[in-house]
Amino acid sequence: MATIDGSNVKKLIVACDAGMGSSVMLASTLKKQLAKSGVTVEHSPVAHIPADADVVVTQASLAERARGVVPDVPVVPFQLFMGDPSVTKVVKAILNGETVEV
Amino acid sequence: MSDYTPAATGSGARARVQRFGAFLAGMVMPNLGAFIAFGLVTALFIPTGWINTIAGTTENPLPITVQIGQLVGPLISILLPLLIGYTGGKMVYETRGAVVGAVATLGGMLSPVALQLVGIQLNADEPAAAPENIAGIAPNFLAAFILGPLTALLLKLWDRAIAGKVKGGFEMLVDNFSAGIIGGAMAVLGLYVVGWATFWVAQGLGAATNALVEAKLLPLVSIIVEPAKILFLNNALNHGVFTPLGAEQAAGEAGKSILFMLESNPGPGLGILTAMLLFGPRAIRPTVPAAMVVHFLGGIHEIYFPYVLMKPILVIAAIAGGATGVLWEVIWGLGLRAPASPGSVIAWILVSPPDNVLLNLVGIVLAAAVAALVGSALLKFGRGESAADEAMNLEAAQQKSAQNKAQSKNQPAADAAS
Numbered sequence: 001m002a003t004i005d006g007s008n009v010k011k012l013i014v015a016c017d018a019g020m021g022s023s024v025m026l027a028s029t030l031k032k033q034l035a036k037s038g039v040t041v042e043h044s045p046v047a048h049i050p051a052d053a054d055v056v057v058t059q060a061s062l063a064e065r066a067r068g069v070v071p072d073v074p075v076v077p078f079q080l081f082m083g084d085p086s087v088t089k090v091v092k093a094i095l096n097g098e099t100v101e102v
Numbered sequence: 103m104s105d106y107t108p109a110a111t112g113s114g115a116r117a118r119v120q121r122f123g124a125f126l127a128g129m130v131m132p133n134l135g136a137f138i139a140f141g142l143v144t145a146l147f148i149p150t151g152w153i154n155t156i157a158g159t160t161e162n163p164l165p166i167t168v169q170i171g172q173l174v175g176p177l178i179s180i181l182l183p184l185l186i187g188y189t190g191g192k193m194v195y196e197t198r199g200a201v202v203g204a205v206a207t208l209g210g211m212l213s214p215v216a217l218q219l220v221g222i223q224l225n226a227d228e229p230a231a232a233p234e235n236i237a238g239i240a241p242n243f244l245a246a247f248i249l250g251p252l253t254a255l256l257l258k259l260w261d262r263a264i265a266g267k268v269k270g271g272f273e274m275l276v277d278n279f280s281a282g283i284i285g286g287a288m289a290v291l292g293l294y295v296v297g298w299a300t301f302w303v304a305q306g307l308g309a310a311t312n313a314l315v316e317a318k319l320l321p322l323v324s325i326i327v328e329p330a331k332i333l334f335l336n337n338a339l340n341h342g343v344f345t346p347l348g349a350e351q352a353a354g355e356a357g358k359s360i361l362f363m364l365e366s367n368p369g370p371g372l373g374i375l376t377a378m379l380l381f382g383p384r385a386i387r388p389t390v391p392a393a394m395v396v397h398f399l400g401g402i403h404e405i406y407f408p409y410v411l412m413k414p415i416l417v418i419a420a421i422a423g424g425a426t427g428v429l430w431e432v433i434w435g436l437g438l439r440a441p442a443s444p445g446s447v448i449a450w451i452l453v454s455p456p457d458n459v460l461l462n463l464v465g466i467v468l469a470a471a472v473a474a475l476v477g478s479a480l481l482k483f484g485r486g487e488s489a490a491d492e493a494m495n496l497e498a499a500q501q502k503s504a505q506n507k508a509q510s511k512n513q514p515a516a517d518a519a520s
Contacts, residue, residue: 017124018131018337021444022404025396047124059404061334061411065117079408081396083389 002074004055004100006093011040013053015066019045022081026057029082033091049073057087076102116333123338126247129190130341134443136185137345140177141440141453147171148357155456178353179239183211183246186346190250198261198277199254202285206253209289210245212236213297222305241353243346244300245292253288257281307347315360320432324424327364329417332410336403340365345441358437358455363428366438366445369466370423371397371406373473374416378409381477381484386412401446415480423473430465438462 014030016023023043031041044050046062049069056075058066063077078084086102093100130137146152147170149163157164163171184204191203213219218232221240233239260280268276314320330339348361375397379390386409393405410416431437436458442449447466454462 016404017120017334018127020131021402025400025402045124045128047121047128059334059408061116061407062120064114065120068117079411080386080389080393081402081405081408082392 002102004074004076004090004093004102006090006095006099007097009039009054009094011042011050011052011054012090012094013049013056014041014043015046015049015056015058015062016043017046017062019043019048022059026081026087030057030087030091034094037094039094055090057090074102120333120335120338123335123342125193125251126342127337127340128193129186129247129250130243130345131337131443132189133182133185134341134441136177136182137349137440138443138453140174140182141438143170143173143177144352144357144439145453145455148174150357150455150457152456175237175353178349179241180211180236182349183207183241183243186243187246187250190246191254194251194254195258195261198281199257200250202253202257202281202288203250205285206249206288206292207246209292210249210297210300211239211242211292213242213245213293213301214239216293217298219298219301221301222309240304240350241346242297242300242304243349244304245297247346248296248300249288249292253285256288257284260284304347304350308350311347311351311361315432318429318432320360320364321425321428323364324421324428328370328420328424331365331403332407332417332420334404334407336365341441341443345443348438348441352437352439356437358439358458360428360431360437362438362441362453363431363436363462363465364424366401366442366450367424367427367466367469368398368401368403368445368447368450369427369469370420370473371403372466372470373423373475374410374419374477375406376470376474377416377419377477377481378413381481382409382413399446399448401442401444401449403445413481416477419473419477419480422476423469423471426472427465427469430468431462434458434461436461436465 012030012034014023014027023045027041027043034041042050046058046065047069049056049066051070051073053070053073056066056070056073058075058077059081060077060079063075066075076086076090078086089100090102092098144151147167148154149167149171150160151167153167154160154163184207187207187210188200188204190207192200194203214221215233215236215238220232257280261277264276264280311320314323327339330336344361344364348359351359351361372394375390375394379387379394382390390409393409396402396405410420437455438450438453438458439455440453442453447463450462450466451459
C-alpha cells in the first residue's frame with residue numbers, strides 16, 4: 001500500500017517486461033487521458049524504470065519486480081490493459097489533484 | 103500472516119526467472135527489426151520466395167533476386183549475432199561495453215571455421231562438413247549471449263579498478279587500449295572456449311529439437327509454453343530461447359523454422375478471449391472485443407493473460423489450443439522465415455513462406471477454435487455462473503487476486519494458481 005498525491009505527480013511510468021509492447025499501448029492511452037494535466041507519461045522495461053518517476057503503473061504480475069527496481073516509488077498494479085479500475089483511479093486522482101491509496 | 107513480508111526486493115522465484123529471461127530477451131528484442139529485415143528479404147528474394155514464386159522462376163531464379171539474395175546469409179549469420187553481442191554489452195556497460203561485446207562475439211562466431219568443427223550429421227545423404235569460410239557458419243547466438251555481457255562486465259570492472267589512478271592526459275590512451283586488449287583477448291577466448299562449447303550445445307539442442315519434431319512430440323512443448331506465457335514469461339521464452347534456436351534453423355537448408363511459431367501463434371489467445379466474451383463473468387465481457395483486436399491484429403498477447411489469471415483453469419484451454427496448432431504445423435512441416443514479433447496474424451502472414459501462408463493461417467484458426475471450445479466448456483458454457491459471480495464486479499475480482507498473491511508470496515510455486 002502506498003499513498004499517491006495526485007497534485008504532486010509530474011512523471012508517470014508505464015512498465016512492462018520488454019518496454020516495447022503492452023506498456024507502449026497503455027502509455028499512449030494514458031498520455032491522451034492526461035494531456036491536460038501536463039504530466040509526463042513514459043513507457044519503460046520494468047528492469048529500467050527511471051528513478052525520477054513519481055508513480056509506476058504495471059501489470060500485477062510484474063509489480064514485484066517493479067518494486068525491487070524503484071523501492072521508493074509507489075507502484076500501481078493493475079489486471080486489465082484496458083479499462084482497469086486501478087488505473088482509472090490514478091488518472092482521476094491526477095486530474096483532480098486528489099490523494100489516493102493504491 | 104505473521105510471517106508476511108512485502109517482497110520489496112523482488113526476489114520471488116517467478117521474478118528471478120522473469121528477470122533472467124528479460125536479460126536474454128533484452129539482448130534480442132531491440133534487434134527484432136534486423137530479424138524482420140532478414141525475414142522479409144528472405145521471404146521475397148530467395149529462389150522459393152514470393153518474387154520467384156509469382157514469376158514462376160523458382161527453378162531458374164531471376165538475376166535481381168540472386169543479387170539481392172546475397173544479403174540473406176550475412177544478415178543472419180554475421181550481423182544478427184554481432185548485434186546481439188553488441189546489445190548484451192550495452193546492457194552491462196553502455197556503448198563502451200557494447201563495442202567490446204561485439205568484438206568478443208565475433209571470436210565465438212568464428213570457432214567452427216577456425217577450429218574446423220564438424221556438426222552432428224542429421225541427414226545421412228549429406229555428409230556433414232566443416233565450413234570453409236565465414237559465409238558457411240551458422241549463427242551462434244548462444245556465444246553472443248555469453249560473450250557480449252561478460253566482456254562488457256570485465257571492462258567495467260577494469261575501468262572501476264583503475265578509476266582515478268590514470269595520469270592526466272593519458273586517459274584516452276588507457277581507455278582505448280584497455281578496451282582493445284580486453285575485447286581482443288575475449289575474442290580469442292571466445293574462439294577457443296566459448297565458441298567451441300556453444301557450438302556443441304547448439305548442435306545438441308538442434309538435434310533434440312529435430313528429434314522432437316520427427317517424433318511428432320513437439321506439441322508437448324505447449325504444456326510449458328502456454329502457462330509460462332500467462333506468467334509473463336512470454337518474451338523470456340520466445341526471444342530468449344526460440345528466436346535464437348529458430349534463427350539457426352532458418353539459416354539452414356529449409357529457410358524456415360517451426361520454433362518461431364511455438365509462442366507467437368495468436369490462436370490460443372483469441373480462443374480464450376472468445377470463450378470469455380461468450381461465457382466469462384458478465385462484468386468483464388464488454389472489455390473483451392477491444393482486447394481481441396489488440397491481441398489478434400496488434401499482436402500484444404499480454405492483453406489476454408489477465409483473463410486467464412482471473413480464471414486460471416483456462417490455462418488448459420490455452421495448452422489445448424497451442425498444442426493443436428503445433429501438431430498441425432508438425433504434420434505439414436510448416437514454419438516461419440523469421441520471428442513473428444509481435445505475435446499478430448499480420449506478422450505471421452508477412453514472414454510466412456509463400457507455400458505455407460494458407461496452412462499457417464489454418465494453424466491459427468484451429469488453435470483458436472480448440473482453445474475457444476475447451477475454454478467455453480471449462481466456463482461451463484456460462485451455466486456455472488452463480489449469482490455470486492454476477493454480483494462480483496471487477497474490483498472485487500482484483501481484490502481477490504491481490505489476496506491470492508499476498509498469500510502465495512511465501513510459496514512462489516503457488517503463483518500459478520493466483
